[in-house]
Amino acid sequence: MTFKPQLRVPATYMRGGTSKGVFFNLSSLPEAAQVPGEARDRLLLRVIGSPDPYAKQTDGMGGATSSTSKTVILSKSEKADHDVDYLFGQVAIDKPFIDWSGNCGNLTAAVGAFAISNGLVDASRIPENGIAVVRIWQANIEKTIIAHVPMANGEVQESGDFELDGVTFPAAEVVVEFIDPADGDADMFPSGNLVDQLEVPEIGTFDVTMINAGIPTLFFRAEDLGYTGVELQEAINGDDAALARFEQIRAYGAVKMGLIEHIDEAKVRQHTPKIAFVCGAKAYTASSGKAISQQDIDLSVRALSMGKLHHAMMGTAAVAIATAAAIPGTLVNLAAGGGERNSVTFGHPSGTLKVGAEAEQVSGRWLAKKAVMSRSARVVMEGHVRVPQEQI
Template sequence: MPHLPQLRIPATYMRGGTSKGVFFKLDDLPAAARGPGAARDALLMRVIGSPDPYGKHTDGMGGATSSTSKCVIISRSSVPGHDVDYLYGQVAIDSAFVDWSGNCGNLSSAVGPFAIAQGLVDASRVPADGTCTVRIWQANIGKTIVAHVPMANGEVQETGDFELDGVAFPAAEIQLEFLDPSDDDAGDGAARGMFPTGAVVDTLEVPGVGRFEATMINAGIPTIFIDAAALGYSGTELQDAINEDKAALARFEAIRAHGAVRMGLIDDIAQAATRQHTPKVAFVAPPREHVTSSGKTIGTGDVDLLVRALSMGKLHHAMMGTASVAIATAASVPGTVVNRAAGGGARNAVVFGHPSGTLRVGAEAVERDGRWTVTRAIMSRSARVLMDGQVRVPAGTV
């Protein structure tokens, strides 16, 4: 077998929120991988180490979880009024697949810092100290994100005292604004509206699972919300309670597939296998005292509701940023499953409990002519460069 040298591709390994991913500048990728298609997917899968039948990502940069099997491609923006275009790829772990159907809200917090450090933001707009505002075009779903990035001594400030449940160490706070996040086309060009079925609550019947109420929403990311009690859960579950239960995971996947059809995201439940990133499935419950994965006790008065969400077929260890937008949006609309779990009534912010702790997210939802929309959602995250240099893949990859 002939020897194949390794390609060396400039890359940065970053944490953003409760996720990690490999960040690239578009122009640094091999020419064949700069556009959509098999070459780009093959490159990103090899970088992450997928597909891995052992589920470990030993031969790649991935972390063998949905939160750590991610790649981001950044370029100067082609959209007026924006600094950079941000393209996100969710890499499957044990299959040869990259899902481009949605955004990663957690890694959105790392896009601004990466863009500034790589010189992709006009230098005249980058202060030596204070806050740099980076306007990001989220290319997967065609939405605007505004990142407010702290600066110190001419560089992105990464260290600080902002604590984020699900992240072990404090860092500098980055505020994100998701503008008009109701995902009217869900990334595929088909107009649907924030509630694609036209109702804030629907009855979903899934063979082998049952019949129950669900709120299906396109905001931040397409998400299916279900009352925890309807599925026999309390809303206080940690990862092992779900992820070690193969029958439960199969039920959630069936719910996701049938909900995706009802939302108009796919035409047939069999297509769900090729759209793993979206929609998400989450179950909600009113507050109750419980202990998080870190051993911290959350009291009934500490949160408005409890939420557990699945990503790429497993219960998430904390909460996806885009799902947080969906939670805040649904909580602000009277009558949704989420709003009811939070006690009902009007609200423009919500504090919810997740397996690692709590998170506060704000959303401004309005109803016009019987149609709900959300103008923006706001949350705080943090980000940090873990390593930069060159990632290597065998030359035959691309």
């Protein structure tokens, strides 16, 4: 049998926040992959190295975690008053599946830098020195995001002294604003309630705050689920029974949020909704060995992504945390001490993160105006990714 040479596809491997992914300019993809569909998914699955029954993604660019099994496609925006269109794909590790249902808030921090460096932002909008304001259209969720990208001598500044828990080395700070982060076509709280009860057969009935801001998220009290709220990854990710329980709860929550009609559909919607649990401020030791004191934080939050406890916090879930914390009466707000607030510092397995949000109640309905957080980003490698043609 004669085998064809591998495809060479221009690509950039980037870290954004506490995630990594393979970034593509839409025009650089093979023609069949420039439109949504099976050809695109096959290509990106092979790039990342999925599906992998060994769950290692050894033969691809993926890092075998939900934070490192990601792809991004960018193009010059066709949307008025926007610079770049941003499409995100969460790649399953052990299944031939890419979830296009949500955003990655962490990789959003790298979108502006890639767009500037690849000529997707009009040169007149890029200062020689200072801050470039990149207007991003998030195509998965149809929302506007503003990235404030530092510039030095006409180039994106990646190095700096901004430290982000969950990332080993300091870098330049990128401020990201998520404008109107809630679902514009539905209530931010799908049921209209700040707290609901979720009944999960054979597991229990739990209080839950269901919010669609940043990403659809289910928030529970840690104690209701049998946890302290300051667990690290090994306490949950090594417990198959616990992970199966979380997934069952998430599936029933997805139905209650109206995201799916039957729990079986959750198997092909792994990226959303997220499931998280909260508790009040407690001292703990982060995964890096850093001591987090009760005075350092307002509350602690643990969240699962793609079936595993996240090593830090997903950026989109941080938007949900900020927004829920700003609304008196949600489980997140109550865990933080209740009352009105426009920012919150929460503990996660890798350390702490401060996020801000503005929310208002109009005619009895809560609206999110924006959420803000600081991240960092940098290019790890750029060039071409190679893909065996026979396998796509």
